[in-house]
Amino acid sequence: MKIELIPEKGQFYKANMHCHTNISDGTRSPEQIKEDYMREGYSAVCFTDHEVLIDHSDLCDGYFIALNGYEVAIKKNEYEHTAMFMPVYHFNIIAPAPDKLEAVNFYVNNPSCPGNCRKYIDEYAKYSSTIDHVEYDVDWVNGFLKGIADAGFLITYNHPVWSLQDARDYAPLRHLHAVEVVNGGCARTLRDNTSIPYETILREGVRAVPVGGDDNHRPAETALAWTMIKAEELTYEALIDSYKKGYCYASEGPEIHSLTLEDGKIKIRTSPAARITIFAEGRYVKAVGGRGQTVTEAEFDYLPEKFGKYFRLEVRDAEGYCAFSNAYYTNEIK
Numbered sequence: 001m002k003i004e005l006i007p008e009k010g011q012f013y014k015a016n017m018h019c020h021t022n023i024s025d026g027t028r029s030p031e032q033i034k035e036d037y038m039r040e041g042y043s044a045v046c047f048t049d050h051e052v053l054i055d056h057s058d059l060c061d062g063y064f065i066a067l068n069g070y071e072v073a074i075k076k077n078e079y080e081h082t083a084m085f086m087p088v089y090h091f092n093i094i095a096p097a098p099d100k101l102e103a104v105n106f107y108v109n110n111p112s113c114p115g116n117c118r119k120y121i122d123e124y125a126k127y128s129s130t131i132d133h134v135e136y137d138v139d140w141v142n143g144f145l146k147g148i149a150d151a152g153f154l155i156t157y158n159h160p161v162w163s164l165q166d167a168r169d170y171a172p173l174r175h176l177h178a179v180e181v182v183n184g185g186c187a188r189t190l191r192d193n194t195s196i197p198y199e200t201i202l203r204e205g206v207r208a209v210p211v212g213g214d215d216n217h218r219p220a221e222t223a224l225a226w227t228m229i230k231a232e233e234l235t236y237e238a239l240i241d242s243y244k245k246g247y248c249y250a251s252e253g254p255e256i257h258s259l260t261l262e263d264g265k266i267k268i269r270t271s272p273a274a275r276i277t278i279f280a281e282g283r284y285v286k287a288v289g290g291r292g293q294t295v296t297e298a299e300f301d302y303l304p305e306k307f308g309k310y311f312r313l314e315v316r317d318a319e320g321y322c323a324f325s326n327a328y329y330t331n332e333i334k
Contacts (some may be wrong), residue, residue, distance in 0.1 A: 003261040016042035018213025024049035025115030040223040040269025069094040092156040103127040104151040145175040159183040174258040184214040210324040212250035246326040253321030266300040281308030304330035
């Protein structure tokens, strides 16, 4: 029996899931972002300007989908700028439907409004519930996130290395849909490797998909990291449906063409890679390839008794860039 871990039906659509425009502290307009990313082969961008949810449906057409979202910051000191040494939680909040435009637990009088977002909050913000402060406390954060997740929004935990956070900050997090395993801007500057925080969060029992995004503010931060979503058509609804189901992977270079489980073997086909590695909940790890080698496929024995709760794969190319598969759960594979 063949199980398609990534569905063979449909098409991969390239998406930037973390984007800033001149609505907050980016330098380009949403229209310019669309033009730039379509030129780079993208089919979708999730617009996640700071602190305000804006409708970008005017950018959608048969070749491009604008997903609506925003990024919230929960800082050690909410009244100060996020300085060089201040830890901070950053979360992307993604609307599950194009008409879902009322933010939940919205900080109307937020004193931290990068760039132009205060203007847009005053003129365009819609919300169904509000808060009057934030607390840099993981229990408070989980309560804040629960209200957002219960309303159907999809939450991504962003760039913990840039945020100066460690396992004490992110291991207890709940209500996440995704973890930003590769942030293009941070990876190029801070050598951000979020695969370890991602693994920590998975081991805590949080079922989160891996996401890649540019976190772009300037043109030089374009097309550095992305999320490939396998969907049957290019619509807002189809992309979100596949993203919810985990039919996606994150990358800063390599491609995953197919991923299946058949006759006791996990089979993966990829673009040319130096190494393909399978990881599991515990210490189990196996790799195909190595230094100076090129591989485009691999097979691994399916060993649920050794994997524990889940397994996932990473594909690393000769330049060191990586793609990250979703985690697949052994109790759901029959």
